[in-house]
Every structure is written in C-alpha cells, then in structure tokens.
Amino acid sequence: MKGNEAIGEAAIKAGCQCFFGYPITPQTEVAAYLSKRMPQVGRTFLQAESEVAAINMVYGCSGTGTRCMTSSSSPGISLKAEGISYIAAAELPCVIINIVRGGPGLGGIQPAQSDYFQATKGGGHGDYRMPVYAPASIQEMVDLIGDAFDVADIYRTPCMIMGDGMLGQMMEPVEFKERTERELPSKKQWKAAGLNGRKKHNIINTLFLKPEELEKHNLKLQEKYRELEKKEVKYEEYKCERENDLIIVAYGTTARVCKNVIKEAEEEGIKLGLIRPITLWPFPKESFQNTLSKTKQGYLTVEMSCGQMVEDVRLSVEGMKPVAFYGRTGGMVPHKEDILQKVREILGGEK
Template identity: 60%
Template sequence: MKILMKGNEAMAEAAVMSGCRYYFGYPITPQNEVTAYMAKRLPEVGGVFLQAESEVSAINMVYGAGGAGGRVMISSSSPGISLMQEGISYIAGAEIPCVIVNVMRGGPGLGNITAAQSDYLQATKGGGHGDYHLIVLAPASVQEIADMMDKAFDLADKYRNPVMVLMDGILGQMMEPVEFKEKLSEELPVKQKDWATTGMRDREKPNLITSLYIEPEALEQHNYRLKEKYDRIKQNEVMYEEFNIEGAEIVIVAYGITSRIAKTAISMASKEGLRVGLIRPITLWPFPYKAFDNLDVKALLTVEMSLEQMYEDVLLASNGRIPVHFLGRPGGVVIEPAEIVNKVKSILGRY
C-alpha cells in the first residue's frame, strides 16, 4: 500500500524498518522532520532518540553507539554536516558503520534554507582530514529514498564504513506516494559484530576501537588497509542509471532532483528533434567512471545546482575523449528544464 509522505519522513521510517535503533541529531532546516519523526518513532520500537546539544556532540554519540554494534543514524543539513567533519573522519578511521544523512541547502557559510547540491565535493572528496572515503548515495525520489536506506545500512555494516545519503532540500520536503518493502533487513545481532565494544564476552582481550596510531609505520599500514577496502568498494558497489542513451548526440550527467528536471528537458528536446540522453550517478562515491567508457556522443553536459563540483568527476570520466560542458545554478536556485534545452541547442549549434 502506498502512503503519501515527505522525503524526510519516508527516510526516517525506512531507517527504522532497516533496523536503525539509535538516532542522534540536532535540528536544522530543511531536515527537521527527520528529528521530529525519530523522536516519536524510535521509542515505539525500543530504540533511543537523543537530541544533542550540538552537531559536534551528536556525531561523537554516533561513534559510541556504532562502536557498540548498534545500527545508528544521524541527519543534518549543510552547515551542520560541516561541524561534524572531525567526528566523521574519526568514525572512518575507526571503521565504525553508520548512516549519515545530509539534506543539502544553499551555501557557503550559513547560506540560506533553500535546496541546493553544493555539498558534493565535501561528501565525495572527504570534508575532514586524512585519507578516507564515505560511500555516498544519491536518491532521486521519495520512493528511492525509502528503498535506499536498507542498502545504506547494509553497506555500512558490510564494509565497516560510514555511508552518506546525500539529497537536496527539495527531495526532503516534497511529498510523493511511497511503498515500503514488506520485510527489510533486521538489525544485525551484536554477537555477529565480533569487533564491537560489548565487554569481554568470553574474549581473552577486550575489543579496542580507535583511529589513533602513534607510530607512523603503524598508521601507514592502517591507511593501506583502508585503501584496499575502498578499492573493493569501487570494484563492487558502483550504481548508476542510464536513460535514453542509445542514439543520443549529447548525454546529460545529473543526480538527485536535477536528474528529474533533466528527464523533463530530454522529453522537451526530443519534441524538437534533439537526441539527448542521461547518466544519473546513484553512487556519487564511488563515481561511475566506467559508465562513460563506451559513449560515442558529441558532448557531455553536467547539470547541477552548484558550481562545477560534479563537473570535475565528469571531466575525469571523459578523459579528454568527449567535450564536457557545464550548466549550474548555485545558492538554492532551481534549474528550469528550458534552460537545459537551450544549453543543449547552444552546444549543438541549433539556435
């Protein structure tokens, strides 16, 4: 049965159904519905909700709950995620699974509370210190948000790595019909997480979770081991959507809500005889570079609600083989389908 829900609320309910029993956060627009929903819902399933005194406190609570083996989530928006960066680096270094949700708004600084995609580089290139990566997932609808939460928690547990669900404020605030899976993953029993800090539990030595390695050689080996894990993720977990690719002259690259605007533009362009396709990255990290290997098109057009952030990855994907053009609107301005069509015409010289 489908239910009409906001993206933020659907995400929170799907997290609970995926076994999340610990949530720590701090209110910030446009993701406040997540906090409100979890405050009501988690006690109903025996979970723990705690509104921390700050984002810095909240992310360190995630470190503790995740380190004890619980399925734990935190959510915030752009300035709040910035405050969490040190804790996120600690969590990645300590290999603690958790899910971090960023409902993006306009920046830099406090910016405004309207939807944007300006946190792409922060999410995919590592906003904190050190050689680490988050797995970054980008939904494009309320239904996909709900479906993606189960995947996010499973990937976090599988690789002992933080997973970020990156979505803009439009997706968080919009209402769409959503149908929840009848049975999502159950919370993994703590006993299956033999690394967790749960006391001795018949062990000869207690578990220790840390990202501190005093000896340079020891830290070097830790980083090499993390890199091996990241290489496995890049090999096994890349996800993307192709739309209208066959016969296209130009392929648009867009994610999140912008990909839906791009699909409308593609429909408009086709009525004018323009052959346009779309590649939608679903994993922003790892980025789907291989999706571009066999493209035979005149140009690529990166469309984003930010200024040349994902564009850098598309340039790398093209490897100089295909010209890459850019269309972006920063500050929370939503791109119109007609703008995309006009850009396509300009690139093809069809004006």
C-alpha cells in the same frame, strides 16, 4: 509521506536502534518524526546539544555494534566532519543523512547540491572515503537507506544519503517494501561490548603514533575503498543505448528535471541521453566508458552548484569527449527551458 518523515520510517524498518541529531532546516522533520516514533518501537532517540556532540554519540554507539544514524544539513555536516573522519578511521558502520541547503556559510534554506565536494572528497581530514548515495525520489531515498545500513555493516564504514532540500520537504507516495537483507557479518567481533568469550577487550582507537603503523592502517582502508569501487557502484542510464547528440549527466532531483528536457528535446529532433549517478562515490566511471561512442557532442553536466561533479565527469571521460556544464546556485533550481537552451548552444543549432 514527506521526505524527511519517510527517511525516519525507513531507518526504523532498516533496523536503526539509535538516532542522535540536532535540528537544522531543511531536515528538522527527520529528528521530529523519530522523536515520536523511536520510543513507540522501543528504540532510542536523543537530541544532542550540538552537531559535534551528535556525531560523537554515533561514534560511541556504533562502537558497541548497534545500528545508528544521524541527520543534518550542510553547515551541520561541516560540524560533524571531524567525527566522520574518526568513524571512518575506526572502521565503524553508521548512516549519515544530509539534506542539502544553499551555501557557503549560513547560506539559505533552499535546495542545493553544493555539498558534493564535501561528501565525495572526504569532507574531514585524512585519506578516507565513504559511500555517498544520491536519490532522485522519496521512494528511492527510502530504498537506499536500507542499502546504506547494509553496506555500512558489510564494509565497516560510514555511509551518507545526500538529498537536496526538495527531497526533504516534498511529499510523494511511498511503499515500504519487504527487502532482502544482504548477507551480513553474523557477529561483529570487533565491537566493544564486553568480552563475549574473548580473552581481551576490544579497543576502538584511531591514534597511531608510529608512522609505519598509520601507513599500514591507511593502506588497509584503501584496499576497502577499492573493493567498494568494484562492487558498490550504482547508476541509471536513460536512453543511452541509442546514438545521441549529447548526453546529460545529473543526479538527484536535477536529474528529474533533465528527463523532462530530454522529452521536450525530442520534439525538436534532438536526441539526448542521461547518466544519473546514484552513488556519487564510488562514481560510475564505467558508464562514461560505455557511452563514449553513443554521444556525438560529448556530455553536459547539470547541477545545483557552481560545477562540482563536472570534475569527476571530466576525469571519467579522460579527454575523449568534450564536457560542458550548466548550473544554478544559492538555492536556485535549473529550469528545463534554460537547460534546453544550453543544449541548443552546444549543438550550434544543429539537430
């Protein structure tokens, strides 16, 4: 299946009841696919008049306890940022898809990873965070959508799937596996959907005029984020069990390129490992602590950006090892030979 269409089918199989979206390249096929499929299975598809409207429809729909989703691409996510902050503050579950294109501004429609800061450092206003998943294949993207819906419900939080434009547009074989749904709250007692045996209506609100109350709410959110950091970190370590000359850090489709780099480097006698964050937030800090003794020359972060994830890598390493960076931007994809040349430069020609 094409990546964008696989996203739509995976959302249906994960129990998504409502989709609200607006077309923007390179994710338009998500909405196009769901516009046909959702009515076929008795679910709701609605094309909003704008990205701002779409995210606020998600806000309202999620407030009823209904599984819902929206999708967009970079500039569209910027327009949704205020709504995402409101949803996080109101502690409402939903899934947000971002198929990233080059920026800043209108940019271009080619693939990029330059929304890392936007996704992991908040994006909107206030002290909020949200889980961000970075799949490296269409199969993994399909699998993570089910996980994202479950995590959203368990923690009452928005979750983002962030893939680059290649994942949205390429085609790969996909298996929609039978998955074991995690233990979810049996009843969403917080939802605004009638009294349901309560004496008073639930009111969903993010306005706290008294600073003491707002601080209390923020501290409650921070406790939830700490729990997410303890329990919901995902990453892959590839050839990191051995002693390496260097360990590459990359996510998404860039990590797939880097695995080919590792293969070619071995032919030259260069040993490389790979840390692939699957959750960009919570970031897999422990993986770096685990591998500090397994890398002679430190780490090389490879991204389709001007170097956004490299900051989290340096924070995770805590100055114990050098951290280098190689990246392409504007929709350009790092080529394996260029990455390998950067590796050679770091190693100073030594094998």
